[in-house]
Amino acid sequence: MNRQPVGSDARSHLAALADQCVKCGLCQPVCPTYRIGRSEAESPRGRIAFAQALAGGRLAATPSLIAHLDHCLACLGCERVCPSQVRYGELIVGTRALLRESRRPARFERWLHALLLRPRWLRAALLIANFSVVRSCMQSSIAQAALRPFGLDRVARELPHASPAGSVPESRRPTSPRGRVGLFLGCVAATVERDVHAGAMRLLQALGYEVVVPPGQGCCGALALHAGDIGGADAAAAPTRRAFADAGVDTLLVSASGCFATLRDTVFAGTQIRVRDIHEFIDDDAHRGELKFRALDCRVALHTPCTQTNVARAGDAVRRLLQKIPQVEIVDLPAEPGCCGAAGDYFLRHAEIADALRAEKVDQVEVQTPDVLVTSNVGCRVFLDNGLRQRGKRLPVTHAVALLAQQLDN
Ligand code: SF4
Numbered sequence: 515m516n517r518q519p520v521g522s523d524a525r526s527h528l529a530a531l532a533d534q535c536v537k538c539g540l541c542q543p544v545c546p547t548y549r550i551g552r553s554e555a556e557s558p559r560g561r562i563a564f565a566q567a568l569a570g571g572r573l574a575a576t577p578s579l580i581a582h583l584d585h586c587l588a589c590l591g592c593e594r595v596c597p598s599q600v601r602y603g604e605l606i607v608g609t610r611a612l613l614r615e616s617r618r619p620a621r622f623e624r625w626l627h628a629l630l631l632r633p634r635w636l637r638a639a640l641l642i643a644n645f646s647v648v649r650s651c652m653q654s655s656i657a658q659a660a661l662r663p664f665g666l667d668r669v670a671r672e673l674p675h676a677s678p679a680g681s682v683p684e685s686r687r688p689t690s691p692r693g694r695v696g697l698f699l700g701c702v703a704a705t706v707e708r709d710v711h712a713g714a715m716r717l718l719q720a721l722g723y724e725v726v727v728p729p730g731q732g733c734c735g736a737l738a739l740h741a742g743d744i745g746g747a748d749a750a751a752a753p754t755r756r757a758f759a760d761a762g763v764d765t766l767l768v769s770a771s772g773c774f775a776t777l778r779d780t781v782f783a784g785t786q787i788r789v790r791d792i793h794e795f796i797d798d799d800a801h802r803g804e805l806k807f808r809a810l811d812c813r814v815a816l817h818t819p820c821t822q823t824n825v826a827r828a829g830d831a832v833r834r835l836l837q838k839i840p841q842v843e844i845v846d847l848p849a850e851p852g853c854c855g856a857a858g859d860y861f862l863r864h865a866e867i868a869d870a871l872r873a874e875k876v877d878q879v880e881v882q883t884p885d886v887l888v889t890s891n892v893g894c895r896v897f898l899d900n901g902l903r904q905r906g907k908r909l910p911v912t913h914a915v916a917l918l919a920q921q922l923d924n
């Protein structure tokens with residue numbers, strides 16, 4: 515249900531979006547890619563100028579222009595601070611959709627998007643890859659050399675470590691529920707963050723909710739959407755839209771801030787289903803004081819994902835919830851760089867930029883000498899976890915919901 519216009523209308527729509535930019539440059543300091551290279555072409559203002567020129571037919575889609583547009587993480591830090599309220603997210607998706615008309619997507623991207631249409635295959639592949647023997651084989655020098663021509667060597671090095679806890683939760687109904695909410699599992703997170711979904715179930719049940727987890731749900735479509743593949747995004751998200759509509763829920767809770775925007779602004783836009791960040795929901799006034807937590811003598815480094823800061827905007831709720839755990843000491847990581855480099859499948863396509871951003875974030879974590887690193891998005895959790903492991907650090911990396919559920923005392 516994406517409302518991006520197509521054909522000739524797309525160019526005038528893009529031009530109108532780009533015309534909103536007054537070129538003030540206030541967005542430059544928050545842009546992670548500008549921070550790395552200090553290049554105008556790698557900044558929001560530069561990319562908007564490229565989009566404007568492309569839409570008006572004044573610039574050709576050269577490889578270097580495409581690269582500058584591709585390097586955008588879609589973190590939306592620029593959109594958050596823009597005084598002219600430029601709808602940058604819509605603009606970058608529309609620009610990439612325009613570019614797709616004249617270029618064939620890379621082989622890796624075609625494979626990945628095909629997998630997103632088959633979330634069961636994706637989950638099965640992740641489960642198999644999580645066996646340590648399979649992981650070691652895939653990361654051996656022979657396998658790396660064999661995978662390189664297909665662009666899969668990086669995938670093998672950055673495989674997520676699946677959460678060991680339990681299976682995918684099923685819908686549960688307390689005797690007298692105070693309400694009914696849907697729980698979104700996601701495609702990758704359904705395997706990698708089973709601890710988060712089991713934890714969400716515990717927290718929501720402790721609050722007295724019936725939690726509906728329709729088995730037919732799949733992907734949110736964000737990866738395809740951010741690549742400008744609007745049709746592919748719609749197709750990937752169709753089972754999810756159908757599953758929750760059939761389940762008859764009017765509130766859908768999301769624990770991955772990276773999926774939140776696409777679910778709220780695209781998949782369920784214009785429907786009766788209200789998409790809410792799970793932290794913001796639990797922290798709601800209506801639930802204040804109802805959850806009790808056991809003490810945890812622990813220093814928590816809190817990473818707030820860019821999608822949490824710029825889109826879901828529930829970072830304060832995450833913090834307030836963690837502060838309810840007695841004895842926990844929370845240390846915030848610096849706001850910049852605003853993105854850890856994961857950004858959906860970005861870390862697989864643009865390793866150099868992603869690794870530079872991750873290295874800075876991991877440095878910031880190490881300086882704090884925490885006992886645990888907490889985040890609220892599956893992509894950041896996986897990417898930062900791998901970054902720490904690659905440095906030989908065995909710091910636990912978890913999700914706020916998993917930590918809260920672990921300490922729940924209701
Ligand atoms: S996107 Fe907004 S903040 Fe950035 S240069 Fe344009 S008007 Fe200024």
Ligand code: SF4
Pocket residue numbers: 544545546547548557558561585586587588589590591592593602
């Ligand atoms: S979305 Fe993020 S990476 Fe892209 S231009 Fe804006 S601030 Fe920079």
